[in-house]
Amino acid sequence: MGLYVEARMRADLDAVWARTQDPALHQRWDLRFTEIDYLPGAEGEPQRFRYATRVLPGLTVSGTGISAGEKERPDGTRTSALRFASPHPLSLIAEGGGYWRYVPDGEGVRFLTGYDYRPRWGRLGTIADRLLFRPLMGWATAWSFDRLRLWVERDITPERALRRWLAEAAVRAVTVVAACAVPVYGALVGPWGPPASPALFVTPVLAVSAALAALLVPSLPGTPSARRCLRKPPARTRAPRLLATLKG
Template sequence: MKRKPVYVETTIHATLEKVWEYTQNPKLHEQWDLRFSTISLNGPQDEQPQTFLYEKHLGFGVSVTGTGAYRTRMMDERNERSSSLKFKSSHPLSFIKEGGGYWKYVKTNDHIVFQTQFDYEPKEGKGWAWADRLLFRPMMGLMTAFSFGALKTWLERVRTLGCYWREHLPIMEFVCCLPSSGYAKRLSLFHILLLIIAPDFGCFMPL
């Protein structure tokens, strides 16, 4: 079964240095990216390749964990940069066995074109493959797109992440009283799934 990589692109009206900082700094990254709850580096941030541990909360106190490594590259420090990533997970609840991808930053006039593409191998077995194709991979694409939108809003409008989710997921308006710091990590995979398949129920789930 041929897999289709996940590709997302956005434009951000901010400096290249700022976009780079908010995406390469793990403590900032985990605040806007719905795919991760926590990201912990294993060494100094400037170490190459940099290895890390990641965790995604699924709800009910259950989390999926994995490991990864990435490298950064400065093709043209002022106009174009990139980072490549490899990741894997042996957790029994993880759809992902192993995978990889990249982030690319290109300065164009007054904005930055921020791109990502990644692919992964789901766990072995036809059941996992079909579940990935019909549910998990589309959800990963949606989470990535929403996360890029959150980053764009955060950098361009200097607004809280809670305001972004309120505008794009109106049924979650009640959560805007939560502190904006770490908002993305508060939204578990379980809640995201509920919001997709049963929004009228999902909006009542506590974060």
């Protein structure tokens, strides 16, 4: 699989399963989707669904997929697999597939995913995917997994978690801008300007240090962060056989 994300959650297996398998709950924490709806189908057959992502105000990219789950497995784990495709001409993703695994580990659940997709738009799409879109999708998946973790572990709702992240991102952005602006302002004022506060003569080294701190200091415990997730798959990781049984 092209992308892999794993999060450890100190939560009940049923709670993680419920908030990932119910479309109304899934769309609340997963940054990659705006809407997820099940489509009518025969009982006992794999579940078909429709998904949509609001890219810009007034612009929504949608697609359809098929999924199946194994809630009871001999080893105590659970698995969900899906295939998906989008006919929308603005969707870089043409089609793909992936899985979720739920692995109890004694202290909670290892919730992990592996998925890959085929980009459209020919060579241009391949380059755009490799340089920008795929790294963005990996980050969005990891960030969303940590957002889910906060929900099941600490009862911080996805909406509240997003507000916290936006507030923290704003503080970091202001810190970076201020750290860059202060030495520039001091240089422009020079000896001909009015008397300035000593704070304006912060050295470039201190300004760079402040900017780096704003960018690199870990997020607060109640704020989602992609860094908390494992992004490299363990050795011998394989997609479940369930995925091979799905036909889009």
